Amino acid sequence: MSNEAMKQQVLEAFRFRHATKEFDPDRKVSDEDFQYILEAARLSPSSVGLEPWKFLIIQNHDLREKLRKVSWGAQGQLPTASHFVVILSRTMKDLKFDSDYVQDQLKNVKQMPPEIVERLSGTYKNFQENDFHLLDSDRAMFDWGCKQTYIALANMMTAAALIGIDSCPIEGFDRDLVHQVLEQEGLLQDGSFDVSVMAAFGYRVREPRPKTRRAMEQIVEWIQ
DSSP states (O other): OOHHHHHHHHHHHHHHOOBOSSBOTTOOOOHHHHHHHHHHHHTOOOGGGOOOEEEEEOOOHHHHHHHHTTOGGGTTHHHHOSEEEEEEEEOHHHHSTTSHHHHHIIIIISOOOHHHHHHHHHHHHHIIIIISOGGGOHHHHHHHHHHHHHHHHHHHHHHHHHTTOEEEEEOOSOHHHHHHHHHHTTOSTTTTEEEEEEEEEEOBSSOOOOOOOOOHHHHOOOOO
């Protein structure tokens, strides 16, 4: 495929994608296709490579119903989506520069030698403490982690659109009550995770209205 054809394919996927409010309940995304969408999430970039996410694929009917009661923005998606995903972000417990999780990520996932791990730990401490003030509060650190999950979310939706699968990102929920539901289900790993955002995947039941966006010159400024 030429570069031009590839560019057009990607842009067509963005034009195809829309926030699907209701899916065809009789059409299911294949296991192979959804694994591809999850692989797009797994390969996504994250700040300093910490991969602060976890993806809960909620296929259990009873749990979907519990979430529906506290998610006003997912009333149409939860009952009809082929796959419903709750994306979690790690919290201060795991993301602080000297946490067991960060050390494991550097030593065992990235396979860095001890001297590099020691040096980077100091760099991350300064970054979190002084550059971004992430140690000021648990919420500051959690929000930083959530930012990374949105990169994975975007990649999942684009990957889906490229093969004709619809999606919808969802922030319309009571965060505290969703937290309670997931905590009661034992899905937050004793405070290592909390809810960031949701997403639904499947196939549309009707065509959306034409996509509208601001003109390029309204959103881009070149500084020469």
